[in-house]
Amino acid sequence: MSEPNLDLGVVGNGSFGALIDRHGRVVWSCLPTFDGDPTFCALLQPNAQEGGDFAIELEDMTGSEQQYLTNTAILRTVLYDKHGGALEIIDFAPRWRNNDRFYRPVSLIRQVRPLKGSPRIIVRARPLANWGADVPDATWGSNHIRWVLPDHVLRLTTDVPLRFVRDQLPFVLNHPVHLVLGVDETLTRSISGYVQEAFQRTRDYWREWVRYLSIPLEWQDAVIRSAITLKLCQYEDSGAIIAAMTTSIPEAPGSIRNWDYRYCWLRDAAFVVRALNRLGATRTMEQFLGYIFNLATADGSLQPLYGIGFEAKLDEHEVATLDGYRGMGPVRRGNLAWVQRQHDVYGSVVLASTQLFFDQRLQDPGDTHTFARLEPLGEQAFALHDVPDAGLWEFRGRTEVHTYTSAMCWAACDRLCKIAVRLKLDERATYWRDRANVMHARILREAWSEDLGHFTDTFGGHRLDASLLLLADIGFIEADDARFVATVDAIGRDLKHGNALYRYVAPDDFGEPETSFTICTFWYIDALAAIGRLDEAREMFEMLLERRNHLGLLSEDLAFDNGEAWGNFPQTYSHVGLITAAMRLSRSWQEAS
Known part of the structure; x- marks a missing residue:
């Protein structure tokens, strides 16, 4: 792992923020608010536990590029491997106007899709608690993992096979996958459909704001x-x-x-x-x-x-x-x-x-x-x-x-x-x-x-x-x-x-x-x-x-x-x-x- 630096992007929505490095790794995010416990604290290097990050790790990675989608707070990271493969990570926090107020849940959405070749990835979601001191207890269901933190429960809902995430198993990315990290609430609709709607509405919100x-x-x-x-x-x-x-x-x-x-x-x-x-x-x-x-x-x-x-x-x-x-x-x-x-x-x-x-x-x-x-x-x-x-x-x-x-x-x-x-x-x-x-x-x-x-x-x-x-x-x-x-x-x-x-x-x-x-x-x-x-x-x-x-x-x-x-x-x-x-x-x- 490379030495921490401030070549970071920021995503957020007025409720929380997250910092993401050039490789698409969430290295800092205090949850559920800016002044909360740094659930992802790898930027400051936990000294007793592994983790404190949320990574989409590409095997044999050789390079990356990163930019924001024009006039938005939506971050795009592209990772390349030595076999000619490439994947794209889209990161954002949902934000749009809904019923005369703003919908801005404590939620980080990650969409990962292959661009070429057969990229092989590991999803590492490793929140920590109490300022990096503890690994929180985890439970899981059919399509989600829950981490029981001292002041709240964090849920990751995904269409990645759950064992791949839970056990950090490598797999070939041959179709788009979606990860929704947020509060402990059940997603009652198709995850891909929700992510696509959230992406479009969040993109439209920011472009209208900038306009x-x-x-x-x-x-x-x-x-x-x-x-x-x-x-x-x-x-x-x-x-x-x-x-x-x-x-x-x-x-x-x-x-x-x-x-x-x-x-x-x-x-x-x-x-x-x-x-x-x-x-x-x-x-x-x-x-x-x-x-x-x-x-x-x-x-x-x-x-x-x-x-x-x-x-x-x-x-x-x-x-x-x-x-x-x-x-x-x-x-x-x-x-x-x-x-x-x-x-x-x-x-x-x-x-x-x-x-x-x-x-x-x-x-x-x-x-x-x-x-x-x-x-x-x-x-x-x-x-x-x-x-x-x-x-x-x-x-x-x-x-x-x-x-x-x-x-x-x-x-x-x-x-x-x-x-x-x-x-x-x-x-x-x-x-x-x-x-x-x-x-x-x-x-x-x-x-x-x-x-x-x-x-x-x-x-x-x-x-x-x-x-x-x-x-x-x-x-x-x-x-x-x-x-x-x-x-x-x-x-x-x-x-x-x-x-x-x-x-x-x-x-x-x-x-x-x-x-x-x-x-x-x-x-x-x-x-x-x-x-x-x-x-x-x-x-x-x-x-x-x-x-x-x-x-x-x-x-x-x-x-x-x-x-x-x-x-x-x-x-x-x-x-x-x-x-x-x-x-x-x-x-x-x-x-x-």
């Missing part, structure tokens, strides 16, 4: 793939948007910067909402705001992150039963960032909410009652804009007054003013404008360094970090302001290495950063375009696109030397950056006509 995206003229494939990936990272039961589907993929080899990202960071989710809003996919915003309003306390106080089921406590533990990605532990479950103070979340939520009041296409636009629910967030932002916090990079060993945090707190008050003007609430508009003005003046005074000639990462500080590139994007300062241009220049000088960026270079709790933070490179590209350096921005953007994996997906980090992907996957932040930069850089549709 209504407002995509740029250039880089359409990249933007569409990123948009679909972001959509797959929303847990639609609650509206939460996870940062990534994995836990504990190191940010750099052996760095122990291994974190659990299967939760909803309000900041990351707000970026996702803004990116999809730019493409016209507004339903995600409406669902996310429902999630937020279920979380916000009476005084508007918020944590930086929550569980997908509104859990506030996400205690962090190390998991001894998994070796980790390439053996690089620790594997962590939970994330202690929930106890941190990250005050930029107030600005993030208000920014994500603003379109609700201005977009006339929405079924339930924002009104005075919605505005009243946002105002406590503004009060928190004003009260905390100059109070030290952990910052968006979640420093565990220090707190300071971070410039980005303060600017986002300003953004909360600024947007509340704009919303109040829209709603003709003159008194509230004046109130929030006055607060925003006070904050704006303070930030300019404290975060600009005359000696250094650029903005700094903290009030009265001396360091740079890439979040300063967002000051123009959020409207805090004009892109052509000499102070912003100077800051972009300084970041290019100090944080850019080759064609990628560090988020910062100063040592933190775990030493000096070693890899580029992909979203920061996209921020730099966007800032270059904003200040007029378009050719340079386009060149960097094209180079970064080449660093995506073979399916167009991105993790959190990239190695500077060889471009290898590191960090959790697929990373919503990174795909947000791709969409935003493409929208900024693309030629207009008028230029094509």
